[in-house]
Amino acid sequence: MSDTGSRRRTWLAGGGAVLAAALLATGCGSDSTSKSGSGGDANAKITLTVNLFSDFGYKDLYAQYHKLHPNITIKENRADLGAHHQNLHAHLVAGSGTADIEAIEIGQVAGFQSQASKFVNFLDEGVDKNQWVPSKTAPASSRDGSSLFGLGTDMGGMALCYRADLFKKAGLPTDRAAVSSLVANWDSYFATGKQFLAKSPDKKVKWFDAGSNVFSAMTAQAPQAFYDADGKVIADSNPAVKQAFDAVAGAIKDGESAGIAAFTPAWDTGFRKSQFATVTCPAWMSYEFKANPPADGGKWDIATIPGGGGNWGGSYLTVPKQGKHTKAAVELAKWLTAPAQEAWLFKNKGFFPSDQALWSSPDIANLTDPMFSGAPTGKIFSESAKNLKPQPLGPHGADIGNIYGNALVSVEQGKAGTDKAWSNANAEIKNIGE
Amino acid sequence: MAVSTGTPPAASRSNVPRGPEPGAAPVRGNRWHRAERRLSPYAYISPFFIVFGVFGLFPLLYTAYVSLTAWRADTDGSQHDFVGLDNYRTLLHDQFFWNALRNTLGIGLLSTVPQLLLALGLAHLLNYRLRGRTFIRMGVLLPNVTSVAAVTIIFVQLFGRDFGLINWFLGLFGVPHTDWQAGTWSSWIGISTIVTWRWTGYNALIYLAAMQAVPFELYEAAAIDGASRWRQFRSITIPVLRPTILFTVITSTIGALQMFGEPLLFSASQTPMAGGSQHQFQTMALYSYDQFWGKFKYGYGAAISWAMFLVIVVIVAVNFLLARRMKGVEAA
Structure with missing residues (x-):
């Protein structure tokens, strides 16, 4: 190894170190150096x-x-x-x-x-x-x-999306107004689910997609859900939450849930393969219906949400x-x-x-959607929005909703009974505050 | 280990002049030359230490500091609320932490042991004279160069409950559909499969490299003595490979204890950090991340990270001691 050779390599290594240091320095500094444009030239690119x-x-x-x-x-x-x-x-x-x-x-x-x-x-x-x-x-x-x-x-003004063709096969009414009055509240919604399961010829079709979604819709309608007006967590002592949880868990035990984790690829497949007949659907969910039309050519229609009103998302x-x-x-x-x-x-x-x-405004309120068999979505969502009762929110509202949702998944999976799932969820909610 | 075949460094050092000749006037260039000679080794190694300091040591120490505070995003001004070891005390009674520790160890064992055994067997096969040997040897590394995300997403499809390939295949033999994410064991098996798929080839190549260093004469002598292939593998290959096996055991143990990406993506739910509906596959890294970035409990999340670090140190130390004892037995 010659001397000049070793020197050149020393230089290269030293340069490399400096370069690395320089890159680090500029990498950290670039955000603070160019804070322009908040006043300056209005036409700058x-x-x-x-x-x-x-x-x-x-x-x-x-x-x-x-x-x-x-x-x-x-x-x-x-x-x-x-x-x-x-x-x-x-x-x-x-x-x-x-x-x-x-x-x-x-x-x-x-x-x-x-x-x-x-x-x-x-x-x-x-x-x-x-x-x-x-x-x-x-x-x-x-x-x-x-x-x-x-x-x-x-x-997220809410509605109930339902498969009119599957309703017909199970001998249920298919007309929007009739469906809306049939499932006017959550008790009648779950009761209709039982009826659907008993009469539907295809036993692979369940009543709803996921217990967590129904639970979200139900708790969204309560005047208070997880927080009170003072910002205190009241989830585990609020009767409205417990009632919703028990009702959904009961429906799951009756076999009404398809038990598919919402907002996952398996859920998309559920839409395409007609694994469920109803979905509690806020307005923003319509992208999901558009992206995953039923493979069997069935049609979705839209009715008012059981219990009326509420906001989700x-x-x-x-x-x-x-x-x-x-x-x-x-x-x-x-x-x-x-x-x-x-x-x-x-x-x-x-x-x-x-x-x-x-x-x-008339051009919103009179809007109909061909994807939902020409349903007056403008009217349905506007009325749901006007019925909305404001609900106190808190920093961990989404986390708490997810924890109950997960607990309902464990019921769907047959891994926990209603009471155990409920107490597990509450232990976890307590852990957020600690 | 890997000694270069070129001229040893000592030889090259003797070739170069060592500073000024006696009696010659000290030249500026010469002094520069000396300084350069003295400092250049530090310049060589500095990039590692700079990068390690910025991305390794500093976060480690800063996390230690944060773990002693009650800092959480939902409480104003909690950032500098110093609480000493409170977070660690809470941790000792936190059922979710112990659950995460159990899951980590369970999934770790389930993925590491079969993985290393498979790798050993695979290396043994790759050591034979095969047609297209280089191609096959490179092929076993392919799962490792594919990203965790890509591999896991494919496996999640395979493990699908209603329309997954694995359930379909098992269904051919009359096995009812398994909800792989739902159970403790089924989810552990699912995750371990992904880890094993990704890392077996990598470890096999390490073993293969070590096997090729075994002198051929040993096998020849054994064959003359009438030892079977299996006997040769057991009595020659394994003992010679022992240091390599220990190395792979330690690296895969560390990897398993830090497992994050596989369980995160395997959960295929809206709340991936939960690690299953009852946290049945929530690992320590997932729990730390969930508390830190999911619930924004920065102080507590940092404490979990440090606890995880200590668990890894303890387990690796135990590994190391066992290894030393094994060596001692061998020498005796």
């Missing part, structure tokens, strides 16, 4: 990033916005629901890494209330709170109400202050949640607007 947890149906709207503002390009990223909110929490704690616009789901939004100061306050940006009902704005406001950090997008758009282009991001978020765009999203994508003025 910028790219806005939007982080969502599912398809919000925004693609065509981005193109339209780009036409109105040629200097703005929009880039959307999606993660699944859990990962999306975890990332947002992590990036808020770290102080960098969020997108210009971040979506938050209503079950998760209360967990961000204590960090309201890390988001742009829309009340300072000319937003009128009264565009939404208080039950939509309250969870996305700071606790003292001085800051509104989320603009309501869609909401729906989202907000937020603008974290750490973003590079907060001003432009606020404008985009306001535009995406404005009534014109909200109405377009319902007509074309099925996302029911949280904008309360639209519920009475």
Whole structure:
């Protein structure tokens, strides 16, 4: 080995070390160096990033916005629901890494209330709170109400989706009004399920998809579910929760549940292979029906939800202050949640607007959906939204709902009885607070 | 171990001049040369230590600090609420932690033991003169270079309850459909299958490399003495491979104790961090992640991470001691 050879290699290694250190330094520093554009040139070419947890149906709207503002390009990223909110929490704690616009789901939004100061306050940006009902704005406001950090997008007005062809085979009425009155409350819904199972010729078809979904719909209708108005967890002592849990567990024991984990590929297959005859369906779920039409050519129809009213899901758009282009991001978020765009999203994508003025607007209220056999979805979801009783939410509302949902899965799997599943779930809910 | 075949480093050192000649005036270049010679080894190794410090040591220490606080996202100002060892005390009475520990050890045993036995057998077969040997040897590594996510998603389809291939196949023999995720044992078997699928080939190649270092004369002599293939494998291959086997046991033990991706994706539910409807396959890493990023209990999640670290240290130490004793027995 010659001397010059060894020297060159020393230099290379030393350079490598410096390069690595430099990369690390720039990697950590780049976020803080280029915080421009929040005031500056309004026509500068910028790219806005939007982080969502599912398809919000925004693609065509981005193109339209780009036409109105040629200097703005929009880039959307999606993660699944859990990962999306975890990332947002992590990036808020770290102080960098969020997108210009971040979506938050209503079950998760209360967990961000204590960090309201890390988001742009829309009340300072000319937003009128009264565009939404208080039950939509309250969870996305700071606790003292001085800051509104989320603009309501869609909401989950609820209905009951049912397979008219399977109903007919089981000798049940198929007409929307008749079905709605047949399953006017949850007791009659489960009783009708028993009747369906007894008379349906195909024994592989169950009454509903997953106990957790029915449970979500039932608890969404209670005036209080997991939290009381003071923000205290009351899940294990609230009779409404216990009644819903016992009723669903009872129906599972009667064989009414297909026992398919909701929002998984197996669930999609369940839609295609007609494994269940009814689904409690919030408006945003219509994407699932579109994507997975029954392979046997059957048709879905839509009736009012047992018990009437209730909200399940729906989202907000937020603008974290750490973003590079907060001003432009606020404008985009306001535009995406404005009534014109909200109405377009319902007509074309099925996302029911949280904008309360639209519920009475004729072009929403008179809308029918060919996918649900021409059902008046506009009227059904508008009425459900108007019947909505605001429910106190808390930071772990989504977690608690998931824990009960999981407990019901263990009943479906035959691994736990109703009482054991209930006490397991409550032990786990207690563990959140410890 | 792997000694390079080139000139030994000592020889090259003797070839180069050692600093200035006596009596010659000290030149600037020479001093630079000396400094460079003294410092260059540190420059060589510095990238590792810099990267390790930033991504290894710092997070480790910071996690230790966080584990002593009551920091949680839903409580304002809890970030600097110092509580000493409270989180660890809670951990001792936390049924979900002990459950996670049990699951981790169970799944770990179920995936490591068959995996290493299979790898040993596979290596033995690969050691024969086969047609297309290199191709086959590279082939066994393929499951390992495929991502955990891709492999697990495929296996979840195979293990599907209603329309899965495995249930369909078992159904041909009249076995009723199994809900693989539902039971403790069935879910452990499912996850262990994925781990075994991914890592058997990798360990087989390590064993193969060690087997090729066994002198051929030993086998020849044994064959002349009338030892069968199996006897040769048992009495020559295994003893010579012992250090390699210990190495693979320790690395797979650490891997098994940190298991995360496989159970996470295997659960195929809306709440993957729960590890099953009754946490029947929630591993320690999953529980830590669930508490930290699912429930946003940063202090407690950090304590679980550290407890996990200590469990790994203890188990690896036990491994190591056993290994030393085995060596001692051999020497005696």
